[in-house]
Amino acid sequence: MRSLRALVVTGLVAVAMAGCAKPIAQHDLAAGPVAAKDGIVTASAYRAPPPRMSQPMPDRIFKGGALAGRTLQIASTADIVLKPREVVLTFDDGPRAGKTPAILDTLDSFGVKATFLMLGSAARANPQLARQVARRGHTVGSHTYDHVDLGKLSRQQAIAEIVRGETAVSEALEGAGAGLSPFFRFPYLSETGFLRTSLLQGDIVVLDVDIDSKDYYRDSPETVAARTLARLDARGSGIILFHDIHQRTVDMLPAFLAELEARGYSVVRLAPRSTGLFGRSVITAEAPPPLESP
Template sequence: MPRRIFHGTSLAGRTLEVGSAADIQLKPGEVILTFDDGPRPGKTEHILDTLEAHGVKATFLMLGSQAKAHPELAREVALRGNTVGNHTYDHADLAKMSRQDAMDDIARGATAIATVLDGAGGGLSPFFRFPYLAQTGFLRTSMLQGDVVVLDVDIDSKDYYAETADDVIQRTLKRLDARGSGIILFHDIHQRTVDLLPVFLDEIAARGYTVVSLKPRTPGVFGRSVVTASVAGVKTGQPAPF
């Protein structure tokens, strides 16, 4: 049994209502669970079951293409009380694209996800993460000016490496213990992540960590957006649905 670093009595922690990235202030022993790139049939639903069994919620940064391909699964994520954000339409490296193409891909992703989630749970939240964490000053500033909450990463599990589930668990725990809190990045598209998550959650519970549920300050999609796109479903000059 690992030594108890913190003194939480329940893995489920507080709900943090966020209107901007500056609002994400975690206390020692608090973590936010995030999952990128889904939803993925055969993987995402098992991750949802594990989260539910441990009484915690996560933030899922979905790809518009995946939400569109698997709409019922995307809706299930939201209906189970998890928060859904945007991760672009097809996971392109936005830093290598023209400004307009990058903004188009972000807007297209938001449109696809918002359409799929219409009426499900809290709908699309304003949370966004750059694929590969690759960004430019222009893109980040544009997101922030559009009242989009950019989610950075404090602890990257690197669950995409071809390693065992235990390797990922030990690396992630080491990094988490060194920081004492933070936003953890997983991906709900890998079997090793499905396999490791129950053990990982048991381990952080044993160490006294609590999982913070991230929610937008105003329910549903809110704020304005400077993102404009010339893509299917989004007319040039009109705001994307963030």
């Protein structure tokens, strides 16, 4: 059972960064929690799961290939230390019908695993597809509920959006045999010091980006692959950002992975590592009811 605790963090200096290019949707925030007078009110957002007596087998047994590298178990962002010619494949904004399944098939054909940072809204709309990602051995994290620019929200709204996304993805994964991993990426890579510190103190691993494929540009698959490979070769290793919602990404991935293999790269699979006996703490946004005065 996970340990749940309240998290109250004082404000830090805001830091904004540019990232994914997707229209901002800020609906459904009006009904969220309201900031307390003296700070951000937080409490548990997760239901304690019942004890699991058995673990379902994945749909496909893990298999390796020439491109498949090691599994790196991490409990914090600082644990992500890659060797030369090691890459981590990440896919944001899904799952998306007609796109994500094709990407899963390509990854399977090369025997490699990726990390999918799912939107809560997309996972809720496609729960069977979200479970398929997990059952096929990939790591699933969250990416807010509606791809909102968190740097433009109040602290309470931002935390509520993060928790809402985590909750929706977690619920969509129920029955998959593998739950939500404590991995998170800021939409547009737009963050504040307060939010990053809050997540880190909640034992959430913030996944940054080393190589942005910019597959959200209206370029050809060949252009996306060439740009990504050039940036990767210049850096030598790193976390690559793709999106499993674009057809150009579906089309470029087979040739891209073949070229990675030809150039001697390996794909590292990220997996969560428990930080303690009871698992991770959770950043939350729902306040407990006030205690009545005696």
